[in-house]
Amino acid sequence: MFKRIRIAILLFILASVALGTWKSQSRTRSWQSTLYVTVFPINADGSEASARHIAALEESSFEPVEEYLDAQANEHGLAQTRPVMVSLGSRIERVPPPRPRTSSVLDAIRWSLTIRYWAWANTPASAPKPDIRLYALFYDPATHHVMPESTGLQKGQIGLAHLFAEKRMHGSNLVILTHEMLHTLGATDLYDLRTTLPLYPDGYAKPKQSPRYPQTQAELMAGRIPLSETQADIPLSLRETVIGARTAREIGWLHD
Template sequence: MSGPGPKWVRVSVLLAVLVGVVLWGWGRQRTRAQRLAWDRTLRVAVVLITRDEVPAPVREAWREGVGQLEDWVGREAARYRTDLGARPISFELEGPVNAGTVRFEEPEQGLWARLLQARRLARELAEVDRAAGVVPREWDARIYVLLEDGVDGQRLVEGMGEEGGVVGLVRAPREDTEVTLELTAVVHEFFHCLGVKDAYDAEGHARVPEGLVEPERRPLYPQDAAEVMVGEVPLGEAEGRLPGSLDEVGIGPATARALRWTE
C-alpha cells in the first residue's frame, strides 16, 4: 500500500490448520451451498478477545460498528438483489473475553505441523467460546477479533479466513475507536468463509476488474470506494488509500457473483 499513514496488512490465507486438510471437504461444500442459498438471515458471531482491559469507548465503537456493518451489507446487497431483505447477514458482538493464551499464527509448513497447530488453536478457541457463551452450531460463522497493543505506533489490522469454512481470525489495535478497517476485515473474512477469494495483487493493490467496485467507470480512476475483498480505495494503477468509513467500502460485481447475488 503506497503512501504514509496507517497500515493494513491483509493476510487472508486459507486456514487449513483448522480443518484437518480435505477430510471435511464435502461437508464444507454442502454448508457453503446452504448459506449461499440466501433463504434466511445468516448469523455471524463477532467475538472480541483481549489480553488486557478494553477501554469503554472501544467497546462502544465496536457495538455501534457492528450495527453499521449490518446496515452496510443490507445496502450493498440491495444494489444487486431486491429479495434479500434489509438484513441478509446478522453480525452479533460477543465479549470481550480475556484469553491470554490465544495466538493467531500463519499456518505451519508440513501436514503434521499443521495438524498440531489446528489442535492447539481449536482448543484455545473452544475455551473462548465457553467464556463468551458462544455455541458454534448456532452460528453460520464465528469471526474472532484479537485486540492487542500496536507495534511501533502502527495501526495494524490483519486477518485470516477459512475458505468455505466457519471461522475467521482478525488482529486489531486494542485502543482503536475508529474501527472502519476492523469492520471491513470482519466482513472480508466472513466472505472468505462463503468461498469468496481475495481481489488484490502481491503488493496489496486492486486487481482489475475483480478488485474494483465500479470496473466500468470511465475514466477508471480514481474509484470512489474500496472493494471489500481488497480494502483499498484505488486512486490509480497500483496506487490507493485506506477507506475513511464504510461509505467508502463497497461490493463489486465479481464479489457479488461469488456471493450468488447475480447470475
C-alpha cells in the same frame, strides 16, 4: 514412516469434518435465511487501551455491517431483506495460536485445524448459535504499528481480524471484519499479494469509470481505493467500499 502416519491421521480428521463443513457451507451460501454472525472481542496485547475499547463496544457498534450488507445484497438483486445479523459475543481471554510464517500447505492445513480446535475450546455459548464466528483481536495503536495478517477461513467459517483499539479506527475495523467475514463465505482476495494494489478490473469499485483514476471507493475484497496505477488508499469506513460482481458471485449472491 511416522510422518506418513501423522499425515494419514490428519487426512482422516479432515475427511471426518469435511461433511459437516460442506453442509454448513451450502446452507450459508444459499441465502435463504438470515446468517447469524457473532463477533467475539479479544484483548490481544493485554493492554489498558484494548480493555477500554472492548468495554465500550455495543451490539449497535456492528449495525453498519448489517446495513451495508443489506444495501449491497439489494444492489445485486438478492431478495433476502436481512441477509446477515451481527451480534456482540462475550470477551474471550485466550489469544488464538499465531498463523505460521511459512507458505507450506501442510502448515496451513495444520493451522486451520488448530484454529478450529481453539475456537471449539474457547468460544462461549451464545444465542442464536452463530453460523460465522469472528474473533476481533485488539491492540493498542500506541505500541503496535504493524498488525499481523487477518484471516477468514471458509472451513469452519471462522474469521480472525487484527484491529486497532481506537475509536476513530472503528470504521476501518468494520471494513476488515466484513472482508474476513466474506472470506468465510468463499470470497477471494482481489489485490496483488506482492504490491497490495487492487487487481483490475474485478478489484475496482467502478472499473468502467473514465478516467480510471482516482477511484473514490474500494471493492471490499480488494481492500484499497485505487488512486493511480501505483497508489491506493485504505478505506476509512464501509461507506467507502462496495461489493463487486465477482465477489457477489463467489459468495453466492449472483449465479451467472
